[in-house]
Amino acid sequence: MAQQRVIVVGGGLAGLAACIRIAEAGHTIDLFSLVPVKRSHSVCAQGGINACNEVARQQGYSEYEHFDETIYGGDFLADQHPVLEMANWAPKIIDLLDRMGVPFNRSAEGFRDLRLFGGSLFKRTHFSGATTGQQLIYALDEQVRKLEAEGKVTKYESWEFLAPVLTDEPRCVGIVAQDLRTMQTRAFRGDAVVMATGGAGMVFGKSTNSVICTGAALSRCYQAGVAYANPEMTQVHPTAIPGADKLRLMSESARGEGGRIWVPRKQGDTRPATQIPEAERLYFLEEKYPDYGNIVPRDIATREIFDICVNQGMGINGENQVYLDLTHMDPDYLTSKLGGIMEIYEKFVGDDPRHEPMKIFPGVHYSMGGLWTQYVRGNYAPSEPQPAHVSGTTPACDTEVGRGMLLGAPTNMMTNIEGLYAFGEVNFAFHGANRLGANALLSCIFDGLFSGVSVANYLDNGTPSTAPAESISAGVFEQAVAAEDAKLKAIFETATGGEASDETNPYIIGREMGEEMTAAATVVREEARLEQCRGKIAELRDRCTRLKLADGATWTNQALSYARSLGDMLVIAEAMVSGAVLRQESRGAHYRSDYPDRDDERFYKHTYAMFDHGTGNARIEHIPVQADLVAPRARTYGEVTEDDENETTTPETASAGA
Amino acid sequence: MTASTAATANGTTSSAGNAPAQADRTINFRIKRCDGPGKPSRWETFAVPVGRGANVISCLQQIAARPVTTEGTRTTPVVWDANCLEEVCGACTMVINGKVRQSCSALIDTIAPREGDTVSLEPMTKFPIIRDLWVDRARIFDNLKRVKAWVPIDGTYALGPGPRESADSQTTRYILSTCMTCGCCMEACPQFLIAENEHEWETAFIGAQAISQARLFNMHGTGKQLKGDRLDALMGPGGITDCGNAQNCVQVCPKEIPLTESIGVIGRAATVHAIASWFSGR
Amino acid sequence: MADTDGFLERHHFLLRRLHSLTGIAPISLFLMFHLTTNASIVWGRLAGHDGLTGADAAVGTFQHEVNFIHSMPMLLLIEIFGLWLPIGFHAVLGVAYALGGKNNTTQYAYQANRRYALQRLSGYFGFLFIFYHVATLRWGWTFLVPGGTQWTGEHAASTMAAAIRGSAEGFTAAGMIVAIFYMVGVSLLVFHLANGLWTSAITWGLTTTEQAQKRWGHVCTAIGAGLMLAAWSSVIGFATLDYDAARAVELGLQGAEHAPEPASEVMPGMAAKEIDETETGG
Known part of the structure; x- marks a missing residue:
């Protein structure tokens, strides 16, 4: 049999975890990444990684509750079986990372330390300072380096994925990629292709994302016929520090460790924060959510901060910012638990957050939406969806592997195109309409480890076992390369002749896209404004067809790469906005001021977008959420409303865990 | 809580994140450029308007959008390596004012505090050059x-903790x-x-x-x-x-x-x- | 690893550590001993020697020590294997290693970096100086000595003084250069020794924490300061020696310690005569 190869696109946590698992199953991998994999965006994750643990378990927590929290946190938009399996695997994943040498913070006795995180009343977040993502990806990177040294993984770093290569069936048999230094394009054969290309924050211009998080790879798959699910679901993180080039994340762990959000009670109070007495501070999250306080899920915290600043004009000095205050805590404790973000704030703002409250504002952070994927259900099948899980009671199901998903089923996390998988942030599964803090690292690694087995099984038993990519006629690949070369040539040729203007400048078009998307499609959305945004995107796409490249070099032409990505970003921007227009309800991160309530009647459904080559826009249907395990319930997080000051929805046993 | 958040028809206020401070002064960037391995190096100077909070990256982004030197010559956008922009990925390392460091954390207010100050950017010298400020590490x-x-x-496979x-x-x-x-x-x-x-x-x-x-x-x-x-x-x-x-x-x-x-x-x-x-x- | 390539590659670690080791022992130990001995030309004043006082006592003490050394059995063998070969080994490898680095103190003007650069400079210069010192005084390459003085063990102080002053009578212009060369040479060697001691503690892994490195740094500074004092006092001591008085003391000591030999009367006289001739001739 010809040597089978797997192509993994993206070297973040999901891609690296996939490499490790697929190589372990005996297959050879070609790993593609825009940057050296160790510099992938996963390094930016700060707070930690969630998993049920022995301490929490003895306080009444369980894997099942982790699952329940994730579904509730995501406002019931996630298919439930995969989430259950992920929660069940979480403790094993932590153990594995521990074995790989991740320096998880330790308790006095030498056990892994834990912290509180958004959306839970139990300490179930494992962490490594405030640079957990960095530490996790380094551990996986090291394992992949070992595999590389053993010849099982070949890295193509500084290569850009341009398109999947599909047969007529269609089946994915490889990719076209370009070396960003030599600008050479070529096809690579692969019996399976794993997309692990992360989120699309750059569509919003400034976000907490890294510059490579353009969503261009997702867009190219989408344009090739892969379904794009829940494109409208973009998480806006409540606490970021604004900067000239990006918004820098201030981890949720700052609040998990005790950080408090407040503004001066008196509007326009110009006193420095340290001179405002306790009584004159408005801790608006704590007042409104007595149970969860500052650790309500991100979409809620974001809207509350937004409301305080934009609607009530209570922001510090009338500006769009609130205090994130850690000054009541021991500076040494802060350094040991949150050193990484303390340093970022100090370096980029210049104040020491141990002594000065930080000034923060929400920023675009995570794409819950992504490529649509399928899975095979596990053996847990309650006769009817369960009500809310009560902490301390027996979980509705055990943690046996295969309860949520069938391990090794070849179609797990495969897109609608055979042989093309989506892992990690680019996969729409797991987080629904809002992601809980510290669940992203988990979902990325889980995807790689769990569904990596599926990829291996697909190679061993699926179509590639009888018709390997090696046997596909060269013409298919040549055609795919020719198509990409033609696109590149068209952009490249704009570099000659004519004067550049803002109208046709790709960087200006990109900036306008970011500003427009941020303005219309983030915290608060509304039909007319979304439609206006859709118009703007159409205008930008039109300008994009006439763009002028400032660089005609045939070597390391970054302007060309940017211009090409820009066109692809605009394609998914349209899908994001269209999805938001059609979802006439408010759910999780998607808040429509014209439809402020969740509408399970009409929208207990995924947005399922297919690229229409005729119009160049999304063709959207809504497909039901697979929700047989937990019944939907109102998502209040114990909010105290003005009419109901005494409402408590959290069971007593839960507070024991806090 | 949802009821409390009013609509903001005006898009400019419904955004997440802040606009950067307005530019209030201009500084010069002296950039050592090189078209590729084995090609000669040259210096180009750009005048960049900066505001509070600007860093070397935001200035390079401005230059990329308007690659015109102080002599008024139209040139190509500067090539550089960057990713996270918060000093955890290590990509954007270069020699700034003679010393090696990350360009994302190089705040203009610190490295060029006065009007008309000059910032020099060079690629790292210990690694082969790819183009301009991008080297192969x-x-x-x-x-x-x-x-x-x-x-x-x-x-x-699950073998317990480390x-x-x-x-x-x-x-x-x-x-x-x-x-x-x-x-x-x-x-x-x-x-x-x-x-x-x-x-x-x-x-x-x-x-x-x-x-x-x-x-x-x-x-x-x-x-x-x-x-x-x-x-x-x-x-x-x-x-x-x-x-x-x-x-x-x-x-x-x-x-x-x-x-x-x-x-x-x-x-x-x-x-x-x-x-x-x-x-x-x- | 390319560890099987050649002798140098296979024994890379051993050679490097031997290089470090030879620097400490015997070279540093010898230098400490040598400088203390030479400095007796000054501190010997305090001690007194066989009824001599003041400067005479110093000359006496020094002469006594030189005699002690010269009385050692197999002196030449000790010199070759204990000194010249180790110094040669340390120097040749040192130069080879130093050529593998590239100073950058202009860009990175940190104190430790300056010491790094100075360590290499002092190595080059120090080796030249040692070579000159040994060749002229020990091997009798008097053609390199202004005035042509031949240093002798019997007239240790006086001939030394004449050799670094350019004449028995006092400084000549060329002698002044030699004296400055000596001053700079010994200073750099003392620095090389003290800094070498400091770095060797890291190399061998004795000082592993910043704190320990700092502490050991203080010790090395103290050692360096002490040796510097000894080195400078030696050079100054010889440069300012009263030639005639020293000679008298030396002759007196010979009378006291040995049966007077005719040769001992002639030898110094000849040397002095030669000096006179070159003086008049030049």
């Missing part, structure tokens, strides 16, 4: 293979483990020289980074199984002995990793290893 990653910078695990570890040990390992492979320690090291050809890498000085990573993995309960291999590698040509103790590495490390302590620790381990090997006949 593959050698650093190769060095990690030289010292087997990984924990040899049995595989990914070794227990004291909080002190974790604290030491964590600091070492924040190394983002940026190359500052090598750029500033007088003993670390450029090696254009891959075959030279094996015997050229490995630099403080890999030495410190060897220490990190030697400290781990399972990682120490490869301690002998790591020390053997570091005791050969280009290893620990090639350190000249100029200690620039620790001065320029953006993560304040105690690199010179790692060098001492590995020096000690090498001494012990050499004596032990001699007596045990290996």
Whole structure:
């Protein structure tokens, strides 16, 4: 049999975890990444990684509750079986990372330390300072380096994925990629292709994302016929520090460790924060959510901060910012638990957050939406969806592997195109309409480890076992390369002749896209404004067809790469906005001021977008959420409303865990 | 809570994130440019309007959008390497005003505080140039293979937790483990020289980074199984002995990793290893 | 690893450590001893010697010590294997290693980096100086000595004074250069020794923490300061020696310690005569 190869696109946590698992199953991998994999965006994750643990378990927590929290946190938009399996695997994943040498913070006795995180009343977040993502990806990177040294993984770093290569069936048999230094394009054969290309924050211009998080790879798959699910679901993180080039994340762990959000009670109070007495501070999250306080899920915290600043004009000095205050805590404790973000704030703002409250504002952070994927259900099948899980009671199901998903089923996390998988942030599964803090690292690694087995099984038993990519006629690949070369040539040729203007400048078009998307499609959305945004995107796409490249070099032409990505970003921007227009309800991160309530009647459904080559826009249907395990319930997080000051929805046993 | 948030028809106020402060002064960027390997270098100067909070990256972004020099010549956007922009990925390292550092954390208010100040940008000199400010640091990653910078695990099947570890040990390992492979320690090291050809890498000085990573993995309960291999590698040509103790590495490390302590620790381990090997006949 | 290539590669670690070791012992130990001995030309004033006082006592003490050394059995063998070969080895390898680095003190003007650069400079210069010192005084290459003075063990202080002043009578212009050369040479060697001691503690892994390196740095500074004092007082002591008085003391000592030999009367006289001739001739 010809040597089978797997192509993994993206070297973040999901891609690296996939490499490790697929190589372990005996297959050879070609790993593609825009940057050296160790510099992938996963390094930016700060707070930690969630998993049920022995301490929490003895306080009444369980894997099942982790699952329940994730579904509730995501406002019931996630298919439930995969989430259950992920929660069940979480403790094993932590153990594995521990074995790989991740320096998880330790308790006095030498056990892994834990912290509180958004959306839970139990300490179930494992962490490594405030640079957990960095530490996790380094551990996986090291394992992949070992595999590389053993010849099982070949890295193509500084290569850009341009398109999947599909047969007529269609089946994915490889990719076209370009070396960003030599600008050479070529096809690579692969019996399976794993997309692990992360989120699309750059569509919003400034976000907490890294510059490579353009969503261009997702867009190219989408344009090739892969379904794009829940494109409208973009998480806006409540606490970021604004900067000239990006918004820098201030981890949720700052609040998990005790950080408090407040503004001066008196509007326009110009006193420095340290001179405002306790009584004159408005801790608006704590007042409104007595149970969860500052650790309500991100979409809620974001809207509350937004409301305080934009609607009530209570922001510090009338500006769009609130205090994130850690000054009541021991500076040494802060350094040991949150050193990484303390340093970022100090370096980029210049104040020491141990002594000065930080000034923060929400920023675009995570794409819950992504490529649509399928899975095979596990053996847990309650006769009817369960009500809310009560902490301390027996979980509705055990943690046996295969309860949520069938391990090794070849179609797990495969897109609608055979042989093309989506892992990690680019996969729409797991987080629904809002992601809980510290669940992203988990979902990325889980995807790689769990569904990596599926990829291996697909190679061993699926179509590639009888018709390997090696046997596909060269013409298919040549055609795919020719198509990409033609696109590149068209952009490249704009570099000659004519004067550049803002109208046709790709960087200006990109900036306008970011500003427009941020303005219309983030915290608060509304039909007319979304439609206006859709118009703007159409205008930008039109300008994009006439763009002028400032660089005609045939070597390391970054302007060309940017211009090409820009066109692809605009394609998914349209899908994001269209999805938001059609979802006439408010759910999780998607808040429509014209439809402020969740509408399970009409929208207990995924947005399922297919690229229409005729119009160049999304063709959207809504497909039901697979929700047989937990019944939907109102998502209040114990909010105290003005009419109901005494409402408590959290069971007593839960507070024991806090 | 949803009812309390009113609609904001005016899009400009419904946004997340703040607009940057308005530009209030202009500074000059002197950038050393090079079209590719083997091509000659040239300097180009750009005037860039900056506001509060601007950094070298935001200025390079402005130059990319309007690549016109102070002489009014239209040129190409400057090529540079960047990713996270918050000093954890290590990508955007370059020589700024003569010293190596990350360009994302180089705030204009600090490095060029007055109107008309000049900031010079050059590519790192110890790594082969790709174009303009982008250099090829593959050698650093190769060095990690030289010292087997990984924990040899049995595989990914569930085999329980890793070794227990004291909080002190974790604290030491964590600091070492924040190394983002940026190359500052090598750029500033007088003993670390450029090696254009891959075959030279094996015997050229490995630099403080890999030495410190060897220490990190030697400290781990399972990682120490490869301690002998790591020390053997570091005791050969280009290893620990090639350190000249100029200690620039620790001065320029953006993560304040105690690199010179790692060098001492590995020096000690090498001494012990050499004596032990001699007596045990290996 | 390319460890099987050649002798140098296979024994890389050993050679490096021997280089470090020879620097400490015997070279540093010898230099400490040598400088203390020479400094007796000054501190000997305090001690007194066989009824002599003041400067005469110093000359006496010094002469006594030189006699002691010269009375050692197999002196030449000790010199060759204990000094010249180790120094040659340390120097040749040192130069080879130093050529593998590239100073960058302009960009990175950190104190440790300056010491790194100075360590190499002092190595080059120090080796030249030692060569000159040994060749002229020990091997009798008097053609390199202004005035052509032949240093002799019997007239240790006086001939030394004449050799670094250019004549028995006092400073000549060329002699002044030699004296300055001596001053700079010994200073750099003392620095090289003290800084070498400091870096070797890291190399061997004795000082692994920043704190320990700092502490050992204080010790090395103290050692350096003490030796510097000895070195400077030696050079100044010889440069300002009263030639005639010293000669008288030396002759007196010979009378006291040995049976007067005719040759001993002639030898110094000849040397002095030669000086006179060159003086008048030049």
